[in-house]
Amino acid sequence: MKLGILFSGGKDSNYAAYLAKKEGYSIGCLISIISENNESFMFHTPSISAVEKQAEAMKIPIVIVKTKGEKEKELRDLKKAIKIAIDRYKIEGIVTGAVESVYQASRIQKICNTLNIECFNPLWQKNQLELLGDLIRNKFEVIIVGVFAYPLDSSWLGKKIDYNFIDEIKKLNHKYRIDPAGEGGEFETFVLNSPLFNKKLEIKEYKDYGEKNSWRREIKIE
Numbered sequence: 001m002k003l004g005i006l007f008s009g010g011k012d013s014n015y016a017a018y019l020a021k022k023e024g025y026s027i028g029c030l031i032s033i034i035s036e037n038n039e040s041f042m043f044h045t046p047s048i049s050a051v052e053k054q055a056e057a058m059k060i061p062i063v064i065v066k067t068k069g070e071k072e073k074e075l076r077d078l079k080k081a082i083k084i085a086i087d088r089y090k091i092e093g094i095v096t097g098a099v100e101s102v103y104q105a106s107r108i109q110k111i112c113n114t115l116n117i118e119c120f121n122p123l124w125q126k127n128q129l130e131l132l133g134d135l136i137r138n139k140f141e142v143i144i145v146g147v148f149a150y151p152l153d154s155s156w157l158g159k160k161i162d163y164n165f166i167d168e169i170k171k172l173n174h175k176y177r178i179d180p181a182g183e184g185g186e187f188e189t190f191v192l193n194s195p196l197f198n199k200k201l202e203i204k205e206y207k208d209y210g211e212k213n214s215w216r217r218e219i220k221i222e
Contacts, residue, residue, distance in 0.1 A: 002028040003120065004082065004091040006108065007062070008043065009051040011135055011142045011161065012097030012123055012181075014191040017058075018138065019122040020095045021196065028089035030055050030062040031081050037069025038216070042078065042104060045069075046146035046188045046216040050201075053221035057197040061089065079111045086115065093118030099126055100183040128181035132166050139195060146188035146216040149178060156187065157208055157217040190219065 005017045007030035021027055032051045035043045055062035063085045067077035085091050094112060098105040098121045105121060112119035123131065135142055142161040147153065151172070159165060172178040178186050193200040206219040 001092050001118070002026040002090060003118075004029050004031045004063070004085040004089065004094045006094055006096045007032045007051060007054075008097070009048060009054055009191065010097070010189040011140065011191060012099060012131075014054075014097075014194050014196070015131070015135060015138075015140065016095050016097040016122050018140075018194060018196055020120065023122075025095075027060055028091040029085050030058075030060055031085050031094070032062060032064050033074070033078055033081060034064060034066045035069035035074065036067070037074075040069040040074065042074050042107070043067070043069070047190045047219045050190065050219055050221050053201055054191065054197070057199055057201055059198060063088065075107055075111065078108070079115070082111060082115060082117075086117065091117070093120060095120045095122065097123055099123045099128065099131065099181060100179070128179060128183060129166065129170070131181050132161060132169075135161060136163065136166075139193070140191060141193035141200065142189050142191050144187050144217075145190045145219065147186065148188075148214050149176075149184070149186035150213045151176060152178070152187060152213055154208060154210065154215045157215055158206075161189065188216075
Protein backbone atom coordinates (compact mmCIF):
# COMPACT_ATOMS: atom_id res chain seq x y z
CA MET A 1 0.00 0.00 0.00
CA LYS A 2 1.28 3.45 -0.89
CA LEU A 3 1.00 5.98 1.93
CA GLY A 4 1.44 9.70 2.46
CA ILE A 5 3.10 10.93 5.64
CA LEU A 6 1.56 13.90 7.46
CA PHE A 7 4.88 15.60 8.00
CA SER A 8 5.89 18.45 10.30
CA GLY A 9 9.64 17.92 10.33
CA GLY A 10 9.49 16.94 13.99
CA LYS A 11 10.34 13.71 15.78
CA ASP A 12 6.90 12.09 15.72
CA SER A 13 6.13 12.41 12.01
CA ASN A 14 9.69 11.36 11.13
CA TYR A 15 9.54 8.32 13.39
CA ALA A 16 6.08 7.38 12.09
CA ALA A 17 7.48 7.49 8.55
CA TYR A 18 10.35 5.25 9.63
CA LEU A 19 7.97 2.71 11.18
CA ALA A 20 5.75 2.69 8.09
CA LYS A 21 8.76 1.99 5.87
CA LYS A 22 9.99 -0.67 8.30
CA GLU A 23 6.59 -2.40 8.10
CA GLY A 24 6.95 -2.64 4.34
CA TYR A 25 4.66 0.17 3.25
CA SER A 26 5.58 2.31 0.25
CA ILE A 27 5.93 6.04 1.02
CA GLY A 28 4.44 7.97 -1.87
CA CYS A 29 5.00 11.46 -0.50
CA LEU A 30 5.23 13.72 2.51
CA ILE A 31 2.36 16.13 3.22
CA SER A 32 3.16 19.36 5.08
CA ILE A 33 0.96 22.26 6.11
CA ILE A 34 2.61 25.64 6.62
CA SER A 35 0.49 27.71 8.97
CA GLU A 36 0.57 31.48 9.28
CA ASN A 37 -0.73 31.07 12.83
CA ASN A 38 1.99 30.28 15.35
CA GLU A 39 -0.75 29.19 17.76
CA SER A 40 -2.23 26.62 15.35
CA PHE A 41 -4.37 23.96 17.04
CA MET A 42 -3.45 21.34 14.46
CA PHE A 43 0.00 21.99 13.09
CA HIS A 44 3.61 22.25 14.23
CA THR A 45 5.02 25.65 13.20
CA PRO A 46 8.65 26.23 14.37
CA SER A 47 11.09 25.78 11.45
CA ILE A 48 8.33 24.27 9.28
CA SER A 49 9.84 25.96 6.21
CA ALA A 50 12.83 23.59 6.45
CA VAL A 51 10.75 20.47 5.71
CA GLU A 52 11.69 20.69 2.03
CA LYS A 53 15.33 20.03 2.95
CA GLN A 54 14.26 16.96 4.90
CA ALA A 55 12.27 15.72 1.91
CA GLU A 56 15.36 16.16 -0.28
CA ALA A 57 17.45 14.19 2.21
CA MET A 58 14.85 11.41 2.19
CA LYS A 59 14.45 11.54 -1.60
CA ILE A 60 10.68 11.60 -1.14
CA PRO A 61 8.41 14.12 -2.92
CA ILE A 62 6.54 16.58 -0.73
CA VAL A 63 3.15 18.28 -0.99
CA ILE A 64 3.08 21.67 0.75
CA VAL A 65 -0.10 23.67 1.33
CA LYS A 66 -0.32 26.95 3.22
CA THR A 67 -3.06 27.81 5.69
CA LYS A 68 -4.03 30.87 7.69
CA GLY A 69 -4.30 28.51 10.65
CA GLU A 70 -7.82 29.39 11.79
CA LYS A 71 -9.27 26.76 14.11
CA GLU A 72 -11.30 24.11 12.26
CA LYS A 73 -10.98 26.04 8.97
CA GLU A 74 -7.38 24.85 8.68
CA LEU A 75 -8.78 21.33 8.33
CA ARG A 76 -10.06 22.28 4.88
CA ASP A 77 -6.50 23.05 3.86
CA LEU A 78 -5.32 19.71 5.24
CA LYS A 79 -8.03 17.93 3.24
CA LYS A 80 -6.92 19.88 0.15
CA ALA A 81 -3.32 18.74 0.66
CA ILE A 82 -4.34 15.09 1.09
CA LYS A 83 -6.47 15.26 -2.07
CA ILE A 84 -3.47 16.61 -4.00
CA ALA A 85 -1.39 13.69 -2.70
CA ILE A 86 -4.08 11.21 -3.76
CA ASP A 87 -4.31 12.70 -7.25
CA ARG A 88 -0.58 13.26 -7.78
CA TYR A 89 1.00 10.27 -6.02
CA LYS A 90 -1.90 7.79 -5.87
CA ILE A 91 -1.66 7.30 -2.10
CA GLU A 92 -4.18 4.94 -0.50
CA GLY A 93 -3.75 6.07 3.08
CA ILE A 94 -1.91 8.42 5.37
CA VAL A 95 0.37 8.05 8.38
CA THR A 96 0.25 10.44 11.32
CA GLY A 97 2.62 11.00 14.22
CA ALA A 98 -0.24 11.40 16.68
CA VAL A 99 0.60 10.15 20.17
CA GLU A 100 -1.88 11.68 22.61
CA SER A 101 -3.90 14.40 20.85
CA VAL A 102 -7.48 13.21 20.42
CA TYR A 103 -8.27 16.58 18.80
CA GLN A 104 -5.77 15.95 15.99
CA ALA A 105 -6.32 12.22 15.58
CA SER A 106 -10.13 12.42 15.43
CA ARG A 107 -10.15 15.19 12.85
CA ILE A 108 -7.59 13.49 10.62
CA GLN A 109 -9.57 10.24 10.81
CA LYS A 110 -12.72 12.09 9.77
CA ILE A 111 -10.96 13.52 6.70
CA CYS A 112 -9.67 10.07 5.76
CA ASN A 113 -13.15 8.60 6.11
CA THR A 114 -14.53 11.30 3.81
CA LEU A 115 -11.82 10.61 1.20
CA ASN A 116 -12.18 6.83 1.60
CA ILE A 117 -8.53 6.20 2.48
CA GLU A 118 -6.83 4.47 5.40
CA CYS A 119 -5.36 6.27 8.40
CA PHE A 120 -2.45 4.80 10.38
CA ASN A 121 -1.30 6.09 13.77
CA PRO A 122 1.74 3.93 14.65
CA LEU A 123 2.66 6.00 17.73
CA TRP A 124 -0.82 6.23 19.25
CA GLN A 125 -0.76 5.92 23.06
CA LYS A 126 2.92 4.94 23.04
CA ASN A 127 4.71 5.57 26.34
CA GLN A 128 6.44 8.90 25.88
CA LEU A 129 9.70 7.96 27.57
CA GLU A 130 9.86 4.79 25.49
CA LEU A 131 9.33 6.91 22.38
CA LEU A 132 12.31 9.11 23.25
CA GLY A 133 14.43 6.03 23.90
CA ASP A 134 13.40 4.51 20.56
CA LEU A 135 14.48 7.67 18.74
CA ILE A 136 17.92 7.51 20.31
CA ARG A 137 18.37 3.78 19.72
CA ASN A 138 17.37 4.16 16.08
CA LYS A 139 19.89 6.95 15.49
CA PHE A 140 17.50 9.87 15.10
CA GLU A 141 19.21 13.22 15.64
CA VAL A 142 16.53 15.51 17.04
CA ILE A 143 16.78 19.05 18.39
CA ILE A 144 14.37 21.34 20.21
CA VAL A 145 13.10 24.25 18.08
CA GLY A 146 10.30 25.53 20.29
CA VAL A 147 9.40 25.71 23.99
CA PHE A 148 6.04 26.81 25.33
CA ALA A 149 5.76 25.98 29.03
CA TYR A 150 7.30 26.88 32.38
CA PRO A 151 10.09 26.24 33.35
CA LEU A 152 11.41 25.76 29.78
CA ASP A 153 13.18 28.81 28.36
CA SER A 154 15.47 29.90 25.51
CA SER A 155 18.35 27.78 26.86
CA TRP A 156 16.45 24.69 25.66
CA LEU A 157 16.49 25.76 22.00
CA GLY A 158 18.89 23.59 20.04
CA LYS A 159 19.09 21.01 22.81
CA LYS A 160 19.55 17.50 21.44
CA ILE A 161 17.29 14.63 22.49
CA ASP A 162 19.72 12.19 24.07
CA TYR A 163 19.91 10.26 27.32
CA ASN A 164 20.83 13.42 29.25
CA PHE A 165 17.68 15.03 27.85
CA ILE A 166 15.62 12.08 29.07
CA ASP A 167 17.08 12.45 32.57
CA GLU A 168 16.22 16.17 32.59
CA ILE A 169 12.72 15.73 31.23
CA LYS A 170 11.96 12.99 33.78
CA LYS A 171 12.69 15.47 36.57
CA LEU A 172 10.52 18.15 34.95
CA ASN A 173 7.72 15.64 34.48
CA HIS A 174 7.86 14.75 38.17
CA LYS A 175 8.04 18.34 39.39
CA TYR A 176 6.03 20.31 36.81
CA ARG A 177 4.06 17.61 34.91
CA ILE A 178 5.87 18.40 31.64
CA ASP A 179 5.03 15.63 29.17
CA PRO A 180 8.30 13.82 28.34
CA ALA A 181 7.67 13.91 24.57
CA GLY A 182 6.03 17.35 24.61
CA GLU A 183 2.56 15.97 23.97
CA GLY A 184 1.01 18.77 25.99
CA GLY A 185 2.50 21.27 23.54
CA GLU A 186 5.41 22.02 25.88
CA PHE A 187 8.05 21.78 23.16
CA GLU A 188 8.52 21.18 19.43
CA THR A 189 11.34 19.40 17.60
CA PHE A 190 13.17 19.15 14.28
CA VAL A 191 14.99 16.12 12.89
CA LEU A 192 18.47 16.66 11.43
CA ASN A 193 19.21 13.02 10.68
CA SER A 194 17.47 9.64 10.67
CA PRO A 195 17.74 6.20 9.06
CA LEU A 196 15.57 7.53 6.22
CA PHE A 197 17.95 10.39 5.40
CA ASN A 198 20.66 10.03 2.77
CA LYS A 199 22.67 12.76 4.48
CA LYS A 200 22.70 14.65 7.74
CA LEU A 201 21.28 18.16 7.58
CA GLU A 202 23.49 21.01 8.72
CA ILE A 203 22.10 24.24 10.13
CA LYS A 204 23.39 27.24 8.18
CA GLU A 205 21.92 29.89 10.45
CA TYR A 206 19.07 30.42 12.89
CA LYS A 207 17.10 33.10 14.67
CA ASP A 208 15.39 32.83 18.04
CA TYR A 209 12.17 34.64 18.92
CA GLY A 210 10.23 34.88 22.15
CA GLU A 211 10.21 35.80 25.80
CA LYS A 212 10.06 34.14 29.20
CA ASN A 213 8.81 30.55 28.66
CA SER A 214 7.69 30.86 25.04
CA TRP A 215 10.47 30.62 22.47
CA ARG A 216 10.89 29.37 18.92
CA ARG A 217 13.95 28.83 16.72
CA GLU A 218 13.69 29.29 12.96
CA ILE A 219 16.50 27.45 11.21
CA LYS A 220 17.93 27.52 7.71
CA ILE A 221 19.52 24.37 6.35
CA GLU A 222 22.58 24.32 4.07
